[in-house]
Amino acid sequence: MEPKTIVKDKFFIVIRGKSRKGFCRGCIGRVEAETPSGELMGLLYSGGSNAGSAKSGGIVRREDTYPLTRHQAQLLLFVSSISKRLELLCNPQLFSAICELSQDDLVVVKHKKGHMPGLVKNLMQIGRKENKDDLQMLGFEVESVDNDHNLSSKKPAPLPLFSAADIVQVVPSYSVPLGLHWKDGQCGGLNKKAVTRINSMPNIGSHARQLRENHTEQSVIRSQTLSTSPLPLEVGSMVEVVSNTGITVYGVVRWLGVPVGKDNEWAGIELDYEVNGCSDGKYGSQRYFTCKGSRALFVPITKCSPDSRFFHSSTERVTLKPTETTPVPPVEDSEEDAPPIPESEALSLFVGRMKGIQGHINSCYLDATLFSLFSSAVTLDNICQKPADTEQHITCTLRKIVNRLRRQGFVPAQSVMNFRTQLGCDTFKTEEKDPEEFITVLFQKVLCMEPLLKLKSRCESSQGAYTFQIFLEKEQMRQIPTVQQLLDTSCMSGDLKFEEMPSCLMVQMPRFGNKYKMFSHIIPSTELDITDLLYNSSRQCFICGHLAEYECLQCLPDRKLQPGRVKQYCTTCNTQVHTHPSRQGHSPTALAVPADVTSDTPLPRHMMQLFAVLCIQTSHYVSFVKFGPDPHSWLFFDSMADRCGDDKHGYNIPEIRACPELGDFLSQPEEELARANPTQAPELVRRLLCDSYMFLYQNPAKPLSKSSHQEP
Template structure:
């Protein structure tokens, strides 16, 4: 086998820039010399049968490259797509694990029939070497696990060959689940061209191997000892479950409770892999959460232990081993701004762990807000798109964060901490803040823009605001109001109107501090009708549809007149409605009727679309984001979903999860939603109903 020697920066990959003197983004080169101005002169490994032989040269800036070892360069050479090479490099944890694969490690590979688990059997050299400095391409022979709980007895000749980019997950060899019912699949052999078998796999460092062995021993002891009490679990905890045959599976807790017909607390776990016999979140005929089919496992919490791949064992008085933050490759920051992530690419780019914005030191208020505002919505892009020669340094910092999120799907904590430091207030760097505070500073200091809202209170002078706080008495609403009802009632009670239709409307719910909230559950309105909240704009009579001339706050909760809807009337209907004995004490107010508007002119509706929701639970902010026009296109983002290591040496693990069940719930008729029992809804839907803090709406003129 060819030795894995490391020659510092001899090989490199171009990570940014378009085309510069022979090199483009994603191509791999070998350094030949370095100029005095810091540019690298190198040879390019081109395509064709002799892909490992450098055939052309070029010049590239050092800061536009990322150094590679010989082994890394050969693995990436077998990835034909330049963009996929960079995408793999942007997932440093996965790429590092792929580089250290050893024989019989379990991997999950992308296949035309889905994601299939198998065992790595050989590392293959592809191509021919004409000179000693040439490179082979390296690929992996993978032997699939079939549905009979063992390796396939009919081994293809040769085994299927996969590139590093085909591997989507790596599990150490001590966790190979031979006793599980893996979903089977067939795989045709690839055209391997000139292939030479390497006799052995590359060795992992002794430290990594010892770490793996330590994890295994720790988890087995935990499950063997009857006196060991289970670790406290919560939704979102990363856990492992060991079967009676000592087979370990890993997953994330998505539900906790007592299933029907069972006693004691159980956990609903979304597994890392599909397993026959598991469901999509249904147990005993009842749905407890939603995930991909074959990944939902329900077990007593006593069977669960912390995920040994992320928790370091300690014995006696020993302390936890320090945890190093995985290296993050340099980010390409081209001159053009990245557009919002399209619906077709959102899940492949964003879904998973170490995705989104990485939290650090109480930054969740900022992380959740930035992700909500800029990940998939174009609403505010015109504000932050300033010419490079006129923008402030802090604006450029934020633009890089947005571009990195949209291009790579991950923003490391250093970028966000630099932005917090540039905000200029010490408390923004260390303390938990409110999103409305950050939003105000964002638009005032960073963007130097006018307020998003122009509000007219009691028909006086127009005032600006960036968010709209709901103020009302609890007695004015039912137990589970909609956002539309809260907005209408609050604006009518305070005699507040929009001076003009906003492009972005951020509505803050009636809750104060981390604990107190006026309503235990709030139903999101996927669309807001603000037609009747526009100042000096034509409005429609609630009864006959003609031009309205009066509005009545006291009629708002009237159950005979569709409670919760704004009531405005033409002169005739106003007289008739208030002739009823229960409404004779009402005090309808005259409206400002625009001049030269015919009484029977149709009134256009002004609608706003929901594109994100910020939620808070015990000082922790998360967000739900709509990433496309499909009703089921919803994401859940948590910048601090988990943590690797301790408070001193560890780092937070951000996570993004798809939650199409939220779209299914919100697609129901409003009357059905008002009768829904939140305790019987999926976990993420229940979290949205209970913990909503801010609802973000945009004009349909800037669709998702």
């Protein structure tokens, strides 16, 4: 059967897959025909000096491509860096705005001196069209503006050319008249390419004029609406602020309050990009939140307006056109498995919007769990390496997700939806699940691993588990317990011990979704001491430090003996402690003491390190992840921090934020943490204390490996 010929021009960019018959990742092509099996046969537009020239490209799978309009293809063709082309596709809102740029629109471009505001003056056609199949590149001539928002007074000079990837922000200048005076002609070349001014920019016809008129009318309506009925702003609101020079900047509210030395309410805003004069979250000498340097802007709240790019009211919703589908970010195919991200590189790779794992259809439980387990954990490094030929296809899918996360810092929703589909249960595809359900399926069915925990009681054989659920009575604990106290009390109350030191310990708090939680706040233990919870392990006397021979459950809540901590004693201390009238009714249990251990033998402590915390608030899971040994190396991840468009055509915007303030809080002594008022803590610290659902600990000295795998 012959391939079906395509009449109308259809362009595409290759976003995944290995090089195949001329096409490789990042290449731009034009569809010539489509095979019955759904493969595309097309022309390839090469890079470099022959960027506009077409040559036979061969065949590429449709699922490995993303469709482009002619105009989009021309803009991307001028972006010489493959990675920057694909990165631009990951920012659909910005790319869409760049495609609709008109003369005198205000933009911010990357410049050798930093970020520069300027006015778009011309759309430039680059390269010579020597035959009908050639595709000329498109770039922008941008004229800088000075601080007074006027054109620079420097002597006339050829305007610099910028590609679409050089533009970091678009600020439509609705007040600028539409008078367009395009000139045909030649100007200096870029890299010796022919450069031509063309007499029209895309969407400058009646459609663009209507767009401009509609935008102007909507902006007037918005300003009238906001002046009569201001919309309340809160932490997390997307806002815009117009500077004294007329430049509009956009960002997200990270803090609201009255700064030291001020009388009125101000907003601390994390801007979309760096701006000279801004901070990293400090105002004066006081820190109010934390973000990348030169991105924190503090202004009176009266200067803030809801971000007009996403504005919607009860009668108006921002919707995407059917053709404005979410760009699919690139897939990096590599033979090598990516290691966990080093501490020195984590912030630059992860922090920002459209970072982490993109959420879709109740996937937050899975997104937060995958990011927590595989972004930085040292212990889990070996369990998702390149699979053997006999391993399941779903394991390969998971490995690709992990490698993509570690290499590019972003995994699109489609990749995770494919993984959810392969899990084989309809409820995993569309319904909200609990992390512990997913963790059990992940380790047992996908990774084919034995239970991470082996729990043993005195009277029963060992039982396997992948997570540890805290069970206890609220009366056994003080009002704000630590994770260490909860684990000790739960194990002692249930007469449970760990048969061996686990590589990974995931401790589930005494709460059930968003409906019930036993404690309003829980203090994280950055280190978990499980020495006294190991079965038949040599332990120290709680009083004198010598070899312990007895353990007492009834002493656990004793307020005179550090309540909540496991109590074990040598023979002498056991006798003395239980002569007290309040303890004479206790029934200490004898411990098994190894024959080769003497009373003065030094006994090591067995510690585990906190590397992530899963949290839930109003049925939505997020996570905190520690990405290095520095106490301040913490990230906050939300796979659905924001949304672009409506429920039908829109998509979720994941976000990762640095939160070193968490390290400041957790570095305090346990006594001070117990006395702290959680309601007065910084936003993310408060969220961690109030919403914690599962704490994840690792033993770096004992990484999980393929030797722990069961046979498929």
